Amino acid sequence: MKNILLFGAGKSATSLIDFLITNAPRLKWHVTVADQDLMLIKSKTGKSYYATPVELDIKNQTARHQLIQETDLVISLLPPSLHILVAKDCLQYRKNLLTASYIDDEVRKLEKDIEAAGLLFMYEMGLDPGIDHMSAMKLIHSIEKKGGQIFSFKSYCGGLISPESIDNPWQYKVSWNARNIVLSGSTGATYKEKGKIRELTYEQLFDHNKTIHVPGLGKMAYYPNRDSLAYMNIYKLQEIATFMRATLRFPDFCEGWNALIKLGLTDDAHKKQTDQLSYFDWATQNLEGNKSSEAHDEFVAQHLGVSSKSKVIRQLKYLGLLNGDQINLGEQTNAAVLEHVVLDKLKMEPQDKDMIVMLHEIEFERRSMATRMHSYMIVQGEDNVRTAMAKTVGLPLGIMAKLILQDKISLTGLQIPVMPEVYNPVLKELEDFDIRFEESFE
Incomplete structure (x- = not known):
């Protein structure tokens, strides 16, 4: 055996x-x-x-x-x-x-x-x-075997919540490692687009709000992965004009996460004492001004350049970041506190189902005819364990x-x-x- x-x-x-x-x-x-x-x-x-x-x-x-x-x-x-x-x-x-x-x-x-x-x-x-590599290489090898010349490759994947289980303004729940979610994109991203190398900082990643249509789901937002270029050699597509690997989210998530980045709440480099520190004081630690002169949501909205009635403020309030409750987690980085918040507020309930979406978009030319191919996979979970x-x-x-x-x-x-x-x-x-x-x- x-x-x-x-x-x-x-x-x-x-x-x-x-x-x-x-x-x-x-x-x-x-x-x-x-x-x-x-x-x-x-x-x-x-x-x-x-x-x-x-x-x-x-x-x-x-x-x-x-x-x-x-x-x-x-x-x-x-x-x-x-x-x-x-x-x-x-x-x-x-x-x-x-x-x-x-x-x-x-x-x-x-x-x-x-x-x-x-x-x-x-x-x-x-x-x-994993599956992204295998499915992509199967498509690439098939196209090339038939004489096709690939000039654009884009691959998207997201671990999401199934639409039937969406019940919060983030359109998101935790179905995998929460720390990885909090730190996702923190190193920025590099990819190739129309012959030029594009580099985005962490602060730019969630600010672009680029979208793509996924059959059966509609418009999804995406942000490029950290280093797409490393896979051009592996996929043997060194000479193509466009090459990008990206992460999918529902659009509302990217807008809200961009606000967390602007507030500095994803920083994992510096620790601070959180005992007797309120979530509001923690969330606004990098903002200047008299915090007691106006309502918490008004104060944060003004610094983020949004309305106090906006979706972003609703998202921050849903996470409990604008209230006076104390954190009391000892000495922690901002990212560690945010991980704790995300696990608590965006956890999957027993009846919730998650969803995986993967999409490859390949443009190629064969017999002088340009073709765009979409290959997509949607997988639904059974519950919050399976x-x-x-x-x-x-x-x-x-x-x-x-x-x-x-x-x-x-x-x-x-x-x-x-x-x-x-x-x-x-x-x-x-x-x-x-x-x-x-x-x-x-």
Whole structure:
């Protein structure tokens, strides 16, 4: 019997654990799930004979080494900064590794050693990154095989709340890592548009309010991801005029988030004492003027250049940022306080459903005829546990694990899923879970 070791049992692990346990009897494998929260693991593994929950401090090297030595394949859903601990152990004990996170500089230093050991470290094997790479490369290879010349590539993805569950002025609820949501876009963005390199600062990202039409959903707002240019070489589209990867949101979210940035509430560099500090005083810490001379909403509206009756003020009031309640979280950065607020005010209720939307827009020329192609995917969650986010992050990892343990993958080295031997079988099996793309042409 083969053994699979999964590090991390958080929000994105639910569907992956379900997949691994469901396939265990037929494919003869056993799953060990390690996390610092034993009750969380047990809530997801149940009483399955094919799963072993293990309470683990990931920084306990001895315990970590013992688990890795005893397994055949490692999957990591840990926070990105902790992957390097697991990666070095997998290299030491000659174990293949899968994760949904981006390749970072630390693991890049191990690239030659991974290849020399004949191991496969498959990174970016989730949703975004993951399904975006696989679906995009399938389209790109298909167009090029038929003689098409691509001149514009745009890819959009968003983890959103299903329209039926929208009940707040933000049009948003937390379906994944709240810290990542708070810090999203903080490094700005770089992309290519009509032959020119465009660079946007963090302060500019949410201020443009650019939109795109998504079939069945209507107008969606988007903001470019941090570094689209890095993927031009990977996709072998170095010479095209337009290349951009972007994040989708409902339009109201971007408008409200822009206000939080202007207020400085996403800063993660400086700590301040929050005990006996009111949310209003915290939210207006960077604003000058006599705060007691007028109503809280009037004071903030004036500095943001909006009406006190505006949607933005309603959004800030919904988060509780304009009231006198005390924070009392000790010494924290603004981003940490905002993360606490978002988790409290924008949490998913048991009956809520999330939604994943992905859209590729590719323009190409074939036989002197210009064509614009749209390929889109919309996935609905079941509830606030079996979410669309968990499904689209976890299932690609599960399917890839199956392919490796069945010896159907011959790849080695540090990789991301852009090759046919990976994207063809993974995308095909994802359709069994209603994760599929629709296409249209103009």
